[in-house]
Amino acid sequence: MRFELTPRANVSPVARALAPVAAFITSFLIAGLVIWLMGRSPIAAFEVYVTQPLTDPWSLQELIVKATPLALIAIGLSYCFRANLWNIGAEGQYVMGAIFGSWLALATHGTEAGFWVLPAMLCLGIIGGALYGLIPAFLKTRFGVNEILTSLMLVYVAQLILDYLARGPWRDPKGFNFPQSVTFDPAATLPPILETGRVHYGALFALTAILVTAIILGRTLFGYRLKLTGDAPRAAQFAGFSARSTTLAVFAISGGLAGLAGIVEVSGQIGQIQPSISPGYGFTAITVAFLGRLNPIGILVAALVVALTFIGGESAQILLRLPLDLTQAFQGILLLCVLAADALVSYRVRFVTRGGGK
Amino acid sequence: MTTFEAILLTIVTASTPLLIAAMGELVAERSGVLNLGVEGMMAMGAACSFAAAVTFDSTLLGVFTGILAGALMASLFALVVLGFAANQVGSGLALTIFGLGLSGLIGAPFVGARRDPVAPIEVPGLSDLPYFGRLFFGQDLFVYASIALTIVVALYLVRTRSGLRLRSVGENHGSAHALGLPVRRIRFLAIIFGGACAGLAGAYLALVYTRFWSPGMIAGRGWIALALVVFAAWRPAWVLVGAYIFGAATVLQLHAQAAQFGVPSQLLSAVPYLATILALLLLSLRHGRAIGAPGSLGAPFVPDR
Numbered sequence: 001m002r003f004e005l006t007p008r009a010n011v012s013p014v015a016r017a018l019a020p021v022a023a024f025i026t027s028f029l030i031a032g033l034v035i036w037l038m039g040r041s042p043i044a045a046f047e048v049y050v051t052q053p054l055t056d057p058w059s060l061q062e063l064i065v066k067a068t069p070l071a072l073i074a075i076g077l078s079y080c081f082r083a084n085l086w087n088i089g090a091e092g093q094y095v096m097g098a099i100f101g102s103w104l105a106l107a108t109h110g111t112e113a114g115f116w117v118l119p120a121m122l123c124l125g126i127i128g129g130a131l132y133g134l135i136p137a138f139l140k141t142r143f144g145v146n147e148i149l150t151s152l153m154l155v156y157v158a159q160l161i162l163d164y165l166a167r168g169p170w171r172d173p174k175g176f177n178f179p180q181s182v183t184f185d186p187a188a189t190l191p192p193i194l195e196t197g198r199v200h201y202g203a204l205f206a207l208t209a210i211l212v213t214a215i216i217l218g219r220t221l222f223g224y225r226l227k228l229t230g231d232a233p234r235a236a237q238f239a240g241f242s243a244r245s246t247t248l249a250v251f252a253i254s255g256g257l258a259g260l261a262g263i264v265e266v267s268g269q270i271g272q273i274q275p276s277i278s279p280g281y282g283f284t285a286i287t288v289a290f291l292g293r294l295n296p297i298g299i300l301v302a303a304l305v306v307a308l309t310f311i312g313g314e315s316a317q318i319l320l321r322l323p324l325d326l327t328q329a330f331q332g333i334l335l336l337c338v339l340a341a342d343a344l345v346s347y348r349v350r351f352v353t354r355g356g357g358k
Numbered sequence: 359m360t361t362f363e364a365i366l367l368t369i370v371t372a373s374t375p376l377l378i379a380a381m382g383e384l385v386a387e388r389s390g391v392l393n394l395g396v397e398g399m400m401a402m403g404a405a406c407s408f409a410a411a412v413t414f415d416s417t418l419l420g421v422f423t424g425i426l427a428g429a430l431m432a433s434l435f436a437l438v439v440l441g442f443a444a445n446q447v448g449s450g451l452a453l454t455i456f457g458l459g460l461s462g463l464i465g466a467p468f469v470g471a472r473r474d475p476v477a478p479i480e481v482p483g484l485s486d487l488p489y490f491g492r493l494f495f496g497q498d499l500f501v502y503a504s505i506a507l508t509i510v511v512a513l514y515l516v517r518t519r520s521g522l523r524l525r526s527v528g529e530n531h532g533s534a535h536a537l538g539l540p541v542r543r544i545r546f547l548a549i550i551f552g553g554a555c556a557g558l559a560g561a562y563l564a565l566v567y568t569r570f571w572s573p574g575m576i577a578g579r580g581w582i583a584l585a586l587v588v589f590a591a592w593r594p595a596w597v598l599v600g601a602y603i604f605g606a607a608t609v610l611q612l613h614a615q616a617a618q619f620g621v622p623s624q625l626l627s628a629v630p631y632l633a634t635i636l637a638l639l640l641l642s643l644r645h646g647r648a649i650g651a652p653g654s655l656g657a658p659f660v661p662d663r
Contacts, residue, residue: 005443005581005660005661007660031532034460034463038463054519086447088451094387115641139635139639139642141642144642145635145638145639145642146588146638148394148447149581149585149634149638150635150638151586151589152578152581153578153581153631153632153635154631154635156578156628156631157628157631157632160627160628161624161628163624164622164625166623184626214542215581236616254613277475283451284455286448286451286570287452287455290448323463323466324458324468325458325459325461325462325463325573327459328455328456328458328461328462329455329459329460329462329463330453330459331456331459331461332398332453332454332455332456332457332458332460333452334450334452334453335449335451335452335455335456336434336438336444336453336456339438339442339444339448339449339452340438340442340444342444343442343443343444344442347442347443347660349441349442357630
């Protein structure tokens with residue numbers, strides 16, 4: 001038995017839009033099968049993962065809180081992926097943004113520093129993430145080092161730096177030896193949008209990033225340049241677009257947005273520095289970017305959908321004693337299905353048994 | 359046994375999983391397929407082998423289960439990238455995320471269990487030679503197997519017809535297809551081989567190196583194996599050299615942590631990752647862009663009829 005792929009002459013936009021949905025349903029069925037094999041009820045799991053979070057107002061807010069970093073990082077990654085550049089180190093850029101921003105929060109802790117602290121922290125977060133993202137970009141443009149491996153290795157390095165800071169110099173001396181910093185001052189805390197709510201201003205940043213990206217990709221020369229660099233690098237070269245500056249630009253953008261996500265999460269959600277500040281947002285955002293077909297609106301929807309798996313995973317751990325790893329396994333399967341579905345849209349796949357076909 | 363001897367022995371133990379995993383990936387990449395799922399396949403190999411070894415109280419069965427788990431993961435990858443011509447980088451990454459998650463599920467009931475050490479092979483007389491006796495004649499079976507694997511892969515790629523076909527598929531799949539070579543079948547087998555090696559490397563980590571299972575125990579070794587292939591310019595002998603350099607760096611870093619030089623332990627833990635970046639940088643400085651990379655590496659293949 002073998003596969004035969006025939007390119008489809010014209011692909012309807014409906015099919016393109018439906019492919020991620022089909023992938024999502026497929027991965028849900030696979031996850032259900034895994035849960036069933038573990039001897040649990042897939043229906044009960046579905047209820048905890050999907051129905052409950054969507055019907056409970058508290059969970060709905062939590063959904064937006066979790067979707068915020070995912071959307072911010074994924075929208076940044078879409079710049080890289082469109083240009084066919086593989087930044088898979090967003091997790092490290094996220095951590096580095098959090099470190100840069102938190103430095104100011106801790107330096108001004110207990111002082112009378114005013115309203116400027118928070119904006120400055122956010123800017124530092126963007127700068128930290130962008131600088132960290134520029135390392136693999138620079139190594140690639142200047143020395144031709146593969147960006148996939150360097151960006152990934154830097155994730156481990158960033159996590160170790162954070163670990164060092166949380167256990168060493170930044171540890172709260174009055175914190176009973178817990179590896180965490182002091183709690184940020186109100187001036188260094190990103191406030192919730194509604195007084196009593198959980199959703200903080202980070203959600204607005206994510207929406208802004210999505211809108212701005214939609215405009216950049218659809219309406220500007222830079223957006224066209226990204227598309228051309230990714231789809232037809234030689235044509236881009238002849239058009240006079242420098243591959244080097246494109247590489248540096250997209251890594252700076254995606255690193256900056258990941259860094260913003262990091263400082264937003266620390267100042268709006270966690271409120272202090274800890275050895276671990278992410279359940280793998282930087283990696284999950286890769287799935288989000290592809291599930292959203294690298295399209296800004298698609299990424300918004302995908303971030304909300306994938307955030308659901310985080311919340312469902314947390315409650316499933318408490319209610320059904322299903323390990324949190326199930327969520328990660330599901331996210332991996334989801335990404336595989338999304339990529340396979342993309343191929344199914346572009347090609348007609350036929351199973352040919354031996355002797356059949358040509 | 360002197361400390362010197364002990365350090366040499368641990369270097370071998372630390373290098374062997376890197377060598378095995380990188381050798382499998384090398385074969386896959388020489389056939390033109392970039393599988394970034396090594397980390398995930400190793401995690402699955404480690405979890406499944408440990409689960410089987412504890413359940414059936416058999417290291418041998420554990421090893422086979424690990425190999426099988428790696429190969430099964432690889433076949434999933436092969437289905438997506440060969441069957442559906444999906445993007446290899448994304449699919450490999452997905453395989454890693456999936457493997458890390460699923461291995462956590464499989465390994466969860468076995469956290470806290472321990473396995474007895476695997477007895478090394480002793481050669482009477484020779485093993486007791488000073489300094490290097492144990493190093494050459496007192497290792498476990500996997501170490502000798504990994505060296506044999508290197509030699510076999512090197513000979514296979516260069517000296518056999520089948521190896522030539524594999525390389526030509528990797529260099530230019532269009533021409534290979536035009537010549538009538540079964541591009542996707544060759545790639546399928548190469549991917550499965552890579553997965554089996556990653557699974558074996560994971561089994562080694564769980565059954566010999568740590569002798570327990572913990573989530574995150576692969577700790578980026580799969581990625582380092584991927585970097586080793588690039589570092590070695592896709593040549594088996596250099597993978598061997600690179601694996602041992604990295605193994606040595608890892609072990610010396612651990613000893614430095616134990617000696618407490620006043621350097622933060624996290625900085626020392628970062629050494630293998632920084633060394634990887636540095637190695638890739640030095641390589642590029644010496645040779646320019648990605649020397650030795652197979653021509654069709656990472657490109658999806660859709661046969662035209």
